[in-house]
Amino acid sequence: MSRKRPLSTAQHASPSLVDSLFLGTPIADADQNSFAPVWRQEARDERGRKRFHGAFTGGFSAGYFNTVGSKEGWTPSAFKSSRTERAEKKTLRPEDFMDEEDLADQLADERLVAAAPFSAISEPSSSKGAEAGLQDILRGAPPGAESVGYELLKKMGWKPGFGIGPLKSQVVAGRKVMMPPRADEAALSGVRLERKNNKHGLGYDSEVPSIESNEPTESARRALLAPGTISSKKNTGFGVGVVNEYEDGDDEEDPYEIKPIAYDRVLGSKKQKPLSGVSKHVFVSKTKTKSHSAGAITTSKLRRCHDGRLPISGFVLVIGGSLATSSMLTNEKAYTLPSIPDSYVPGILIMRDPKTVVTPQLIADFEKSRKSSSSARSSSIYHQQHLSAAERSRILGSAQDHLQGKSIFDYMTPAQRERFAKATGNQNLPPAKSEVGPTLSEAGHDSGHRNEAALLELIPTLDKHQASTALSAGFMPYADDHEKRARYIAYLESQSGSRPVSHLLTFMKSGDSDTTAGKLKVEDWMRELKEFNKAAGLFRPLKGMLANRFTSSANAATTKTSVVEDDNTVLLQGAGQGKGATDREDVSAAKLGMYGPLTRRVSAWAPSSLLCKRFGVRVPNMSAVDVSGEPEELKASARERLDLLSHRKLLTIAKDADVDEEVTKRLESQTMDSGDGSKINVEVNEALEQKKAPRDLFLAVFGDSDGEDERD
């Protein structure tokens, strides 16, 4: 009999579950979502975030949903950083900013790559520098353990210096011995150079899945489609929808997927597979490579380099012979040459007249004539071994024969030819004949008058009026070349009409043989005429007022002492003359080596006060500076002349005005004495104490004449 359980123990367990038995899996309470009606279900994505945010149910979100924060807002986390407790730095990784798409891309880009020691078999530190080896040591790697493959090789009995492959029997010291093959560094370095035998472009991916078609028509149709189009594989025909997910379990098939372009499809041939490149591993046995016929060539066929070593794999040493004929390289079958008929004679058949029509009859005649070995020239076709350039030009019918069968060597002297031969190293140059080439004069003589007329036409013309004004210009250019000036004048005259144009031809050399001194060669003559044409435009006479302003240097030299109306010019000329003279004296004295007062100039120069202060000298008194020397004298003379002139002017005015004779006499008597000295007599002031000039003089000078306005 079961005793009744005490009440205390029964109180703990829930009354319903205490004696019950559990069979099966309980329904997951959590996922109530899937058992609720659709309208009550909540849309969530795989991460559990709510989607739609009230869309389709009348709501909208303008806020925080699935972003930072809550309905109430975003409260920033309390920032605490003190001396003892530093703030934790939130480092954001790029992954934090990525969404699913980006993360998917990232996953797709991940590649599984072998780590450095495993990636390639390379000999340690021989291929890389000593530094790299040192770095590895520092890193803690045991020395020499660059790549794992290397270690494995060694463990399998390979020694550095051997090649890779099975043992070969070699004859060493007269005996046949099995020896490991010769080392080939390229094999170890992991770089394998393959010879390219196909016509694919660089970067061609042979892994592109080419669409195998079962029906020729379908493949034909697909081949006709433009590449990159969306292919509809099985979805053509009626009743087939675009999206058919569950067909053939091929739910991977995306009808909108744009397949990569497969260029290797062939129309109508389903049996042919696209050419695929073979990805080579490092260890490939010889037999396998032979069968592929692409890639490494057997060592027995290889030639060795001059030091006995094999060339790098994938390269073939071709010594001598022509590359094109090397069957090793083309890897193609060698085809025999076509058979040549016995009657064939190498050479060129030349037609005398290019326009003759080639008929079978003509050819038959030619054959007959050749066989009969009669003189070749009688037939219209003849045979020649090689064509010369002259022949070719004749056949082509080129219009001019400039060379007339001559070559440059005909015109060269033997010495020049030797130079050529030496320079080019080619001794087979044609002999030099030292002929004289055709010259212009000959050409001129040939054409005669025709040429002259042509030249006359080429003379640049000048407007008649322009030419005549240029003639009347006071200044003629080409002052230093009188002949040229004469020619210039002749040109102007010819253009203005006073001289026939043909006269200009007299200045020109009539030919090479013409050695008259004054005459010019045709080119120079022509050039000169052009120059004259331009010059005529420039050297025109100055008109009117402008003419008065300018004088030519020649005139100035001759009118040194003449008194000119304008006072200023005399002064300037005088002063200029003086200064100019000193300058030239200066230079000539220096040239002669006569250094001294002639080469020395003293002038006043005022240093600034700050400068004097820095130098510790007193500021010089500039007024007391005694600047002795020529400039002073010059100034004196200039001053004198000024006085003289104004005096003279005064005199003329006085005379004109019929001034009191006494006054004029006094004026006349006023000699240069007044200008003599700067001696100032303090006691007497002549200017004030002299008798004042009579009123008439004043009136003459300052008075108003007829028509002058009285100004207030």
Next chain:
Amino acid sequence: MPFPVYSRNAPLQEHVGPVHVVAYNTTGQYILSGGQDRKIILWNPNSSKLVKSYIAHGYEVLDIAVSYDNAKFVSCGGDRTIYLWDVTSGATIRRFSGHMSRVNTVDFNADASVVASGSYDAKVRLWDTKSSSQRPIQLLEEAKDSISTLQIVGSQIITGSVDGFVRVYDLRMGQLLEDLIGSPVTSIKDSTDGACLLVSTLDSTIRLMDKSNGTMLQTFKGHLNKEYRIRSCFGDNDVYVVSGSEDGKVYAWDMLSGRVVHELKGHGEKVISCVAYHPKKPQMISCGTDGSIQVWDYT
């Protein structure tokens, strides 16, 4: 005293490219050199060792002048600026800019308060080292062509220009004396007594001019100076006249007679642009376009 004719076996070779100027300091214990490589190097000529290099110039260094107390020196060059350096620290104390073309020559006055600089733009600018003003105290514009050389002697500023004139600006007298030499002047040196000037010109001639009246006292010929600025100086208390040359030889003349007393080959037949004589000992230095500085001793 004998003339230093023996060159050291190992020339001072630190500059890359031509060395334009060498200068002794006032005591002769150190030399400063400036070259195309924009460096200024302080050497100890006795030990032939490099002491310090001063690098700040943007373009080649064309001239160096040392102050009276050997604590400062001033350098100028192609970057149109004049640098005032402190010798021991190597720091640039001041920079003067204002010239419109390369500065060919600089000099201090007696107490290093004024720096005079002559430039390719035909102007001489006088700068104040005591104030911090950016503008020069005075501008001397009388020359018509590039100023190739200048020297401050007492209260006189002597300039030589490519226009063929030697100009002496006398502050005390308030005068400017212009002497026409004839060909472009490349170098000017005042004699120790202040009575004459040694003028090198581009016609392969060096002339000794009397400052008081401008007459020529002596000519020194034999060297080659047609294209470059070759500097000349007095040696051994004005007993010798020493000059570089474009044919790779250092020439020395007896000042009184004008005869060539020494022709010393050096610098690999290249142009010897500058020579300087020790203020006290029979020693001299020369620099050339081969980039080396040769120290010459008398033993």
